[in-house]
Amino acid sequence: MLLLARFGLMADLALLMGLPLFWWAMGMAGQRALLAALALGGGALSALWLLASAASMTGTPLLPPDWATAEILLTMTPIGPVLAVRSVALLGALVLAVAGRDRWVLIPAAIAAATIAWTGHAGATEDVAGTVHRAADVAHIWAASGWIGALAALLHAVTMRRPNVERVAVMLAKFSLLGTVFVATLVVTGVVNSLMIVGFADLPTLTGSRYGWLLGAKLAVFGGMLGLAALNRWRLTPALERGDSAIAALRLSLMLETGAAIGILMLVAWLGTLDPMA
Incomplete structure (x- = not known):
C-alpha cells in the first residue's frame, strides 16, 4: 500500500503543477474543477501515505490505522513539517482553483510538489x-x-x-x-x-x-x-x-x-x- 500511496501522490501533485504550467505556456484557460479535485486528492493521498508509512514501519496492516506511530512520524520526524507545508500549499491551490485563478494555482502546486524531495533519499542527505x-x-x-x-x-x-x-x-x-x-x-x-x-x-x-x-x-x-x-x-x-x-x-x-x-x-x-x- 505504501508504494501505491507514493505513486498516487506523485501523480496527483505532478498533474496539479504540470497542467496549469502547460495552460499558462499555451495561453489557454484552465479547468478549475479538475484543479480543485487534484488539490483535494493531494490532501487525501498525503494522509494515506502517512498511514501507510506508519503501517510499513511497524509491519502492521493499514487498517485499523496505527495512530500512535503516525503521531510519532508527525511530531518526531521531518514528515510533520513536510506535511504541514504541503497542506498549506494544497489549501492555497484549492482556494485559487475555486476562485477561478487557474494559472495562479501553479505557485502553491509547485511548492506542494517540491515537498516530495524531503520524503525520499534527498531528505536524508546532510x-x-x-x-x-x-x-x-x-x-x-x-x-x-x-x-x-x-x-x-x-x-x-x-x-x-x-x-x-x-x-x-x-x-x-x-x-x-x-x-x-x-x-x-x-x-x-x-x-x-x-x-x-x-x-x-x-x-x-x-x-x-x-x-x-x-x-x-x-x-x-x-x-x-x-x-x-x-x-x-x-x-x-x-x-x-x-x-x-x-x-x-x-x-x-x-x-x-x-x-x-x-x-x-x-x-x-x-x-x-x-x-x-x-
Missing part, C-alpha cells in the same frame, strides 16, 4: 551536499511535473471525438522549446541525484542490487520516452501541420509516452523505499 541534492531533486520534480502535465493535456486534445488538428499542431509547436528545457533539466538533475545517492566510486555496485536494476529500468523507459518525444517533434508535428492524416499516429505515440511516464512514476515510487546499497 549539510551542503544535502542542500545541493534537494535543489536538484526539486528541479527534477518540477521538470517531470511539467512534462506529465503536458502529456495529459495533449492526450486529452487528441482523444476528443473530433480533435482540432490545427489547434493540436500549434500546441505541439509551442511546447517544443519548453519540452527541450524539461528534458535537459531531467538529464542533468538525474545525474546529480544518482551521484548524491550512490557516489561515483560505488556506481559499479548498482549492477548487483535491486535498486540498480530498477534504476536501469527507469533509464530504459526514459530513453523510450525521449524517442517518442523526438518522433512527435520531428516527424508527427510537421506531418500534422500539413493535414490531419497523422492524428492517429500522434494519438498512439502520446498514449505510449503517457504509459511510459506512468511506468517511471511507479518505478520512482518503488526506488524511494529502497536502500541503494542493499
Whole structure:
C-alpha cells in the first residue's frame, strides 16, 4: 500500500503543477474543477501515505490505522513539517482553483510538489551536499511535473471525438522549446541525484542490487520516452501541420509516452523505499 500511496501522490501533485504550467505556456484557460479535485486528492493521498508509512514501519496492516506511530512520524520526524507545508500549499491551490485563478494555482502546486524531495533519499542527505541534492531533486520534480502535465493535456486534445488538428499542431509547436528545457533539466538533475545517492566510486555496485536494476529500468523507459518525444517533434508535428492524416499516429505515440511516464512514476515510487546499497 505504501508504494501505491507514493505513486498516487506523485501523480496527483505532478498533474496539479504540470497542467496549469502547460495552460499558462499555451495561453489557454484552465479547468478549475479538475484543479480543485487534484488539490483535494493531494490532501487525501498525503494522509494515506502517512498511514501507510506508519503501517510499513511497524509491519502492521493499514487498517485499523496505527495512530500512535503516525503521531510519532508527525511530531518526531521531518514528515510533520513536510506535511504541514504541503497542506498549506494544497489549501492555497484549492482556494485559487475555486476562485477561478487557474494559472495562479501553479505557485502553491509547485511548492506542494517540491515537498516530495524531503520524503525520499534527498531528505536524508546532510549539510551542503544535502542542500545541493534537494535543489536538484526539486528541479527534477518540477521538470517531470511539467512534462506529465503536458502529456495529459495533449492526450486529452487528441482523444476528443473530433480533435482540432490545427489547434493540436500549434500546441505541439509551442511546447517544443519548453519540452527541450524539461528534458535537459531531467538529464542533468538525474545525474546529480544518482551521484548524491550512490557516489561515483560505488556506481559499479548498482549492477548487483535491486535498486540498480530498477534504476536501469527507469533509464530504459526514459530513453523510450525521449524517442517518442523526438518522433512527435520531428516527424508527427510537421506531418500534422500539413493535414490531419497523422492524428492517429500522434494519438498512439502520446498514449505510449503517457504509459511510459506512468511506468517511471511507479518505478520512482518503488526506488524511494529502497536502500541503494542493499
